[in-house]
Amino acid sequence: MPDGASNLSIVLIGLNHETAPVEIRERLTFGGDRELPFTLIRGILFVREFIFLSTCNRVEVLMTTPDPANAEMEIKKVFTESNGIPLGDFERCLYIYHEEEAAKHLFRVAASLDSMVLGEPQILGQIKDAYRQATDQKTSGVILNRLLHKTFSVAKRVRTETGICSHAVSISFAAVELARKIFADLKGKRAMLIGAGEMAELASEHLISNGVAEIVVANRTLERAIDLAQKFKGRAVSLDEVYDQLSKVDIIISSTGAPGLVINYDNVKSVMRARKNRPLFLIDIAVPRDIDPRTNEIDNVYLYDIDDLKGIVELNKAERQKEALRAERIVEEEVIKFKHWLQALDITPIIVCLREKAEQIRLKECRKTLSNMGSLTPEQEKAVHVLTASIVNKMLHDPITYLKGKSSREHKDIYLDFARQIFNLNGESGDIEEE
Amino acid sequence: MNVILFKLTLLLYLAATAGYLVYIISQQKPAGRVALGVAIAGFFFHTATIIVRYYEAGYAPVTNLHESLSFFAWALIGGYLYIHVRYKVKNLGAFATPIAALSMIASSTLPKKIVALPPVLKSYWLPIHATVYFLAYGILAVAACAGIMYLIQERQIKKKKFGAFYQRLPSLEVLDAINYRCLTIGFPLLTVGILTGSLWAEQAWGAHWQWDPKETWSLVSWLFYAALLHERLAVGWRGRRAAIMAIIGLGALLFTFLGVSLLLKGLHTYAGWGV
Numbered sequence: 001m002p003d004g005a006s007n008l009s010i011v012l013i014g015l016n017h018e019t020a021p022v023e024i025r026e027r028l029t030f031g032g033d034r035e036l037p038f039t040l041i042r043g044i045l046f047v048r049e050f051i052f053l054s055t056c057n058r059v060e061v062l063m064t065t066p067d068p069a070n071a072e073m074e075i076k077k078v079f080t081e082s083n084g085i086p087l088g089d090f091e092r093c094l095y096i097y098h099e100e101e102a103a104k105h106l107f108r109v110a111a112s113l114d115s116m117v118l119g120e121p122q123i124l125g126q127i128k129d130a131y132r133q134a135t136d137q138k139t140s141g142v143i144l145n146r147l148l149h150k151t152f153s154v155a156k157r158v159r160t161e162t163g164i165c166s167h168a169v170s171i172s173f174a175a176v177e178l179a180r181k182i183f184a185d186l187k188g189k190r191a192m193l194i195g196a197g198e199m200a201e202l203a204s205e206h207l208i209s210n211g212v213a214e215i216v217v218a219n220r221t222l223e224r225a226i227d228l229a230q231k232f233k234g235r236a237v238s239l240d241e242v243y244d245q246l247s248k249v250d251i252i253i254s255s256t257g258a259p260g261l262v263i264n265y266d267n268v269k270s271v272m273r274a275r276k277n278r279p280l281f282l283i284d285i286a287v288p289r290d291i292d293p294r295t296n297e298i299d300n301v302y303l304y305d306i307d308d309l310k311g312i313v314e315l316n317k318a319e320r321q322k323e324a325l326r327a328e329r330i331v332e333e334e335v336i337k338f339k340h341w342l343q344a345l346d347i348t349p350i351i352v353c354l355r356e357k358a359e360q361i362r363l364k365e366c367r368k369t370l371s372n373m374g375s376l377t378p379e380q381e382k383a384v385h386v387l388t389a390s391i392v393n394k395m396l397h398d399p400i401t402y403l404k405g406k407s408s409r410e411h412k413d414i415y416l417d418f419a420r421q422i423f424n425l426n427g428e429s430g431d432i433e434e435e
Numbered sequence: 436m437n438v439i440l441f442k443l444t445l446l447l448y449l450a451a452t453a454g455y456l457v458y459i460i461s462q463q464k465p466a467g468r469v470a471l472g473v474a475i476a477g478f479f480f481h482t483a484t485i486i487v488r489y490y491e492a493g494y495a496p497v498t499n500l501h502e503s504l505s506f507f508a509w510a511l512i513g514g515y516l517y518i519h520v521r522y523k524v525k526n527l528g529a530f531a532t533p534i535a536a537l538s539m540i541a542s543s544t545l546p547k548k549i550v551a552l553p554p555v556l557k558s559y560w561l562p563i564h565a566t567v568y569f570l571a572y573g574i575l576a577v578a579a580c581a582g583i584m585y586l587i588q589e590r591q592i593k594k595k596k597f598g599a600f601y602q603r604l605p606s607l608e609v610l611d612a613i614n615y616r617c618l619t620i621g622f623p624l625l626t627v628g629i630l631t632g633s634l635w636a637e638q639a640w641g642a643h644w645q646w647d648p649k650e651t652w653s654l655v656s657w658l659f660y661a662a663l664l665h666e667r668l669a670v671g672w673r674g675r676r677a678a679i680m681a682i683i684g685l686g687a688l689l690f691t692f693l694g695v696s697l698l699l700k701g702l703h704t705y706a707g708w709g710v
Contacts, residue, residue: 166602181592181601184608276671279607296593300674308595315597 008048008413009068010143010342012102013075013094014060017116020093027083028059038137040078046071049141051148053130055123057116062106064143072096100339103147107331110151111158112165118320119164124155142417146341154334161330164323167316172203174312175283175304176210179251182281182302187211192249194218194242194263195256196228199285203253204232216249218242220256243267247274253283254290262290269298285309345416351400353425358392399423437488437496438547441505444484445543447477448508448536455529459603470528471519478516481509492549495562497569499550500696504542506566507692508535510573514620518577518613524605527613530580560635564628571624572688575660578617579685582678585610589675611673614681618667622660629657649695656687 015024030036037052041061050063059079065071076094080087097105108114110127131148134140140148159165168174176186183189191212193200196219204215215234218241219225225236237245239262246252246267256262268280282303284291289305296303343349366388370381399419406415419425454470457463485506488496496502515531518524588604591597604610632653633643644650663680666672672680 178592181588181606182608184606184612273670277673278671279674299676302592304595311595312597 007066008064008143009066010062010064010099010102010147011068011071012060012062012097012105013072014053014058015093015095016058016060016114019095024085024089024093025056025059027085028054028079030082034133036082037078038133038139040082041075042137042139044071044074044078046074049144050139051130051134051144052139053127055126058109058114060109062102062144062147064141068098099342100335103150103338104331104335106147106151107154107334108328110155111327111331112155113158113324113327113331117169118317118324119167119169121165124152127151142413143342143345146417147338150334150338150341154331157334158327158330162323162326164320164327166323167319169313169316169320170202171285171306171309171313172199172206174309174316175203175253176206178302178304178312179207179281180210182279183250185211188213189250190214190216190248191251191253192216192218192242192245193228194239194252194254194290195220195258195286196224197255197285200253200255201228201231203283207251208232212251216245218245220258243271246280247271249280250278251281251283252291253285255285256290257286258290259288261292263295264292265294265298268292268295268301272298272300283309345413347403347412347416350403350416350419350425354396354400354419354423357423357425358396362388362392437484437491440480440484440487441539441543441547444477444481445536445539447473447480448512448532448539451477451528452532452536455526455532459526459529462603467525467528470532474512474528474532475516478509478512481505481512485509488549492552494552494556495566497561497565498552498556499545500693501542501545501547503565503569503692504538504545506569507572507576508538508542510569511535511538511576512573513570514574514577514617515580517574518581518617521616522605522609522613524609524613526603526605527577527580527584530584531577534576534580555639558635558639560631560638564631564635567624567631568628571621571628572692574617574624575621575681575688576685578614578621578681581610581613581617582681585614585678586675586682589678607674611677614677615667615673618660618664618681622664625657625660629653649691652687652691652695656684656691659684659687 017025030040037054041047041050041052041063046065046067048064048066050061053060053062061075063071063075076087076090079085080090095105105114106127110124112119112121112123115123127148131140134144168177179186179189186207189212191204191207191214193204193215196217204212208215215229215232216237217225217229217232217234218237218239219228220239222236222238225238228234229236242262246263252263254262263282268282272280277300279300279302282291282295282301284303284305287306291303291305293303293305295301366384370376370384376384403415403419406412451470451474454466454473458466458470485496488502497506511531512535515527515535519527584604585607587600588607588610591601592607632650636645636650637643659680663672663677663684667677
C-alpha cells in the first residue's frame with residue numbers, strides 16, 4: 001500500500017510463547033548486551049526505522065523498510081548468527097506481518113490480547129520501554145512514532161472500554177478481590193497465614209499491597225513461620241495459638257498439610273461473639289481441607305476453599321474471553337484509522353486536502369462578507385469571488401510546489417506529516433499527542 | 436407556583452431514576468455523574484417547592500397525604516445525597532431514587548389544593564413534630580435501601596454464585612456502615628418525633644398518650660429500632676440481621692405513616708387522603 005506513500009513498508013517480524021519453544025526464546029539474549037541488537041539492526045542497509053521488543057514471552061522487531069524481503073533476510077541473519085541458532089529452527093518459530101497486519105499485531109500485543117494470560121497489564125509497560133529505548137537510540141521516525149502513539153491509545157481504549165483487565169485470573173488475586181467485597185477497605189485489617197505455602201505467600205503479598213495492617217504467620221515449624229513473618233514484617237505464632245488469634249484477625253489463609261481439620265465449626269462459632277460479629281473471611285487452599293466447610297453457615301463468616309476460588313478464576317477467564325471479543329473490535333477500528341493516516345502520507349491527497357480546506361474557508365468568508373454588504377450586482381459579486389480565489393491560489397502556490405518537489409525524496413513522509421500538521425489537515429492528526 | 440415546581444421535581448426524580456438505572460446496567464461512569472447531577476437539581480427544586488408551598492399555604496406543608504409523601508421523598512433524597520457524599524458508594528442511587536420517584540408519583544395523584552388548616556393542627560408543634568418524623572423516615576428509608584443491597588451482595592458471596600450485581604454493588608462492610616450511620620441519625624429523630632408528638636397531644640387533646648392507632652404503631656416501630664440499635668451496640672449485631680431489621684423497620688414505619696392513616700380510624704385521620 002504505501003508504495004504511493006513513501007515506498008516504505010511496515011514489517012513486524014517476531015516470535016512469541018506460542019510459536020517458539022522456550023529453548024529458542026531463552027537463547028535470544030544477544031549475550032545480555034542491550035546495545036548489541038540496536039547496533040546490529042542499525043547496520044542493516046534496508047532498515048529505516050525500527051523498534052526492538054524483547055520480553056520473556058516474545059521477541060519482536062518492528063521496522064519500516066523500502067525492501068521487505070531483504071530486510072527480513074538480514075534480520076533473521078542478525079538473530080541467528082549472534083545467538084547461535086540454526087536458521088531453519090529460527091524460521092519455524094517466526095511470524096511476519098506487513099503493513100496494517102503489522103499494526104494490528106502490535107495493537108493486539110499492547111492490548112494484551114496476544115498474551116499468555118489474557119489482559120495482563122505488564123506488556124504495555126514493556127512496549128513503552130522498548131519505544132523509549134528506540135527514541136533514545138533515535139531509531140524511531142515519523143511512521144513508527146505515529147504507530148506507537150496510536151498503539152498506546154488503543155491499549156488505553158481497550159482497558160477503559162472493556163473489562164478485559166478487570167477480573168482476577170489467579171487464585172491469590174481472586175481471594176483479594178473477594179476480601180475487598182467483604183471489607184470496604186483492607187487498611188487496618190489483620191490477616192493470618194496458617195501454614196506457609198507458596199500460594200499463601202503470594203496472597204499475602206497482594207494483601208500487603210492492598211494495605212493490610214499486619215500479617216500473623218502460624219506454622220508447624222516455628223522457624224519457617226518466623227522467616228515468613230520477617231518477610232512481611234509480621235508476627236510468628238505457633239499452631240497452638242491459632243484459636244487465640246481467631247478473635248483478632250479478619251482474614252485467614254490456611255494451607256497446611258495437616259490430615260485433619262485445623263479450624264472446626266465450634267472454634268469459629270464461639271469467637272463470633274467476642275468478635276462482635278465482625279466479618280471473618282476464611283480462605284482454605286489446603287487439600288485435604290483445613291477448615292470445616294460448615295463454618296460458611298455462620299453469620300458474617302465467609303469460607304472459600306480452593307475449588308471455590310478455582311471456580312471464580314474459571315468464570316473470570318471466560319469473562320475476559322468475552323471482553324476480548326469487544327477488544328478485537330476496537331483494534332479493528334483503530335487499524336482502519338491508522339491505515340487512513342498511512343495512505344494520507346501520499347502527496348496527492350495532501351494537496352487535494354489543502355486546496356479543499358482553503359476553498360472552504362474562502363467560500364465561508366465570502367458568504368459572510370457578501371451577506372453583510374447588501375445589494376451587489378452579479379458582476380460585483382463575481383469580482384469578489386475572483387479576487388479571493390486568486391489570493392488563495394497565490395498563497396498556496398509555493399507550499400504546493402515545495403511539497404511536489406519533495407515527492408521523490410526518500411524522507412518525504414517527514415515533509416508530508418509536517419505539512420499536515422502545519423495546515424491542520426485532518427482531525428486524526430490531533431490525537432497523536434495523546435500520550 | 437408550588438405545583439409547577441412540584442411537577443418539575445417529579446420529572447427530575449424520574450430522570451435521575453432513569454439515569455441511575457442506565458448506570459447500574461451499563462456501568463458507564465458518565466451516566467452515574469449525570470444521574471447524580473439531576474438528583475441534586477431535583478432536590479434543589481424540591482426544596483424550593485416546599486418553601487414556596489409554605490409561603491403560599493401559610494403553614495408547614497406536611498399536613499395532608501400529598502404534602503407528606505412529597506416531604507418524605509425530599510427527606511429520602513436528602514438522606515441519600517448525604518450518604519452518597521459521605522461514603523462515595525456507587526449504585527445506592529439506583530435503589531433510593533426509585534422509591535422517592537414512586538412516592539412523588541403517588542403524591543402527584545392526590546389533591547394538591549391548599550385548604551384552610553384544621554384548627555387542631557394550628558400549632559407551632561406542627562412543623563417540628565412532622566418535619567422531624569419525616570426526616571427520620573427519609574434517612575431510615577436509606578438504611579433499608581442499603582439493607583436490600585446488603586442482602587443481595589451477601590447472598591452472592593455466601594452462595595458463591597456471582598450474578599450481575601456482584602461487581603455493581605459496594606462491599607458488605609460499607610453497606611453495613613451505612614445501615615448503622617442511618618440508624619444513629621434516624622433513631623434520635625424518631626425519638627424526638629414521638630416526644631414532640633406527645634407534648635403536642637397534651638396541648639391539643641389534653642393527654643400525652645391515648646393509644647390511638649397512630650401512636651401505638653409509632654411506638655411499635657420506635658421499639659423495633661430501639662431493639663436494633665441496642666443489639667448493635669451491646670451484642671454487635673451487624674450484617675445480614677441488621678439489614679433485615681432495617682427493611683422490616685421501614686415496613687413498620689410505612690405502615691404507621693400510610694397504613695394507619697388510610698386503613699384505621701383514629702385521632703390522626705386528618706393525615707388521610709386530604710379530600
